[in-house]
Amino acid sequence: MYIYDEMDQAIVDQRVKQFRGQVARRLNGELTEEEFRPLRLMNGLYLQLHAYMLRVAVPYGVLSSTQMRKLAHIARRYDKGYGHFTTRQNIQFNWPKLEDTPDILAELSDVQMHAIQTSGNCIRNVTADQYAGVAADEIEDPRIYSEIIRQWSTLHPEFSFLPRKFKFAVTGAPHDRAALRVHDVGLRLYENEAGEIGFEVMVGGGQGRTPMLAKTIRPFLARRDLLSYVEAIMRVYNRFGRRDNKYKARIKILVHEIGAEEFTRLVEEEWEHLRGGELDLPLAEVQRMRRFFRPPGYEDLDDPVTWYELKKAENVNFSRWAAANVAAHKQPGYAIANISLKPIGGVPGDATAEQMDAVADLADRYSVGEIRVTHEQNLVLPHLKKADLFDLWRALEAIDLATPNVGFVTDIIACPGLDYCALATARSIPVAQRLSERFADIERQRDIGPLRIKISGCINACGHHHVGHIGILGLEKRGEESYQVTLGGRADENAAIGKIVGPAFTADGIVDAVETVIDTYLDLREEGEEFIDTLERTGHDPFKERLYGAR
């Protein structure tokens, strides 16, 4: 993984020092809360319903075991013993004290971490495929370019006060595991017909109250032009994005209002001035960066691995876990394991300090000390020998992290909702918990198969409900929580925005409604169809009829 040199460290250290001064000015009254707000937001510090919340960046979801142990330490020392992994592959601490936050940031800088630009109207943490570097279907490692973008975007003097927040995602495989089309900018690495590797550039996707899929504005961008081109995009957005209405300020609205064609023209015109200049990305830089992401020394192993196959055959629980949570690795004899942070009845994405420490130890023992965070709020160990999987699984079971549900109905994304968030209109976590309990039976989950439920506690859509196969949006109606259901969203390479199926359900009725949708699918499905396939074949009508009766 990327290792800071003294320049990277200097930037993070100066930031900690600067923030310490700002907190001191706030505490002694020199700064009002109003004036302090944008400064704390530049450092990931939010004021929530009950307390401050600190969001720490995990660049493109990559963590070392040392960093994970530091997160565990922070959870224990400065918080209530747990942390929450987010849909931007970050981690949030829900109960820090303001006066402790400079110390927390200083502790983070000791392990090359920070909270820079995890909030505010700036370029946020770059996300990437959680299987980067190890996916069997990968063409080019997106971490190389994610780190290049991270550096370019960090404390960018021109783009720190954008009309609104700005999110990049990068993938390097045909299967999109990073939800490119619902990002402000999505970058897909691929090889063109001439055999060159470059990016498809998509702009203007997003969720919130106006969900939109990003449009491709450049089918192929050479790698050396990456930074000059994204700088051109940012400059057009910074100059022309709307600032009169917070809800119309994302780049998707600009692209929509002036049209993708005109937007593209503006970007290309700006780029003509910038390309080939100081922002040119030399091959030497790509090569330098690539060295940080070199594969660890894999052994030459046979595949299939007898021991692994044998253990699956004799232990049904292990076999279930392997079927759901283990993914294909590019190296024979190796595998990728997902660690579900969705125990039945638990809070999606939460991990205790003890679990973080245990995962760090397991990463050291089995995965070259490396861990990933997924945008689906799970963890990944990316470099595992198949022969070690059984021992790993037993160790995970011991710390309640072996739930075999990755990709299934109980692998739910949920925002913090009204339990924590000042913006929320309804609770999300309890809905996720009740759904999880309703579908607890693992055989039933396996029968239902891959199904993505995503829950947001307000229209800002932090829980990605627009791209859930089943999306749930918590609203407030006459003082009561109510839940609107969307169907047919997806965040993969066939991205789609879900459609509202009908009138909202009560807090009591929402779990039954989801069960009705799933039962309808089970009744209608044809051989080999997943939920989303059946839905796309039949359309929404049969589901509506079952939910609301014939009309």
Next chain:
Amino acid sequence: MALVRDGQVVQGAQDEWVRVGDAEPVPDNTPAVVTLARWREERSRLLRREAPLGVQLASGDDVAEIADDVARFGLIALEFPAFTDGRAYSSARLLRERYGFMGELRAVGNVLRDQFAFMHRCGFDAFEVRDADADAWSEALAEVRVWYQPAADRHFTAMRLRHRRVAAE
């Protein structure tokens, strides 16, 4: 209000520039700053003036409008109606890096010490700030020594420094 120019705190009385409202006459013998609207309407007359001329742009004004005229101005003031409105950062870089403006580039409006370093990098060399912030100027700049991106201040980027170091080895 205080003016920080080239890193020095300048007393209000020492600021030679006078800002002229659209309804007021432009004084002949004093450095005067007019609005973009005034410049548009009275361009030919203003060009005949002998005393230095400045122009002030609102954050939504398109800086390209004065691209061909930048050499005529001794001062360009860019407004920050709120510190969260970041359009003037782009305007500043365009003026310096694309249109070659060499005069005084002044940040006016909601200009706070916490943004000094960003503004400086984008090409501003003068700042109208509240008195309490004026002395923080040098401290704010000293806080930052390494930059990842190229900007109007022509600092070497971290990337370039790294490759130079490799080349030297």
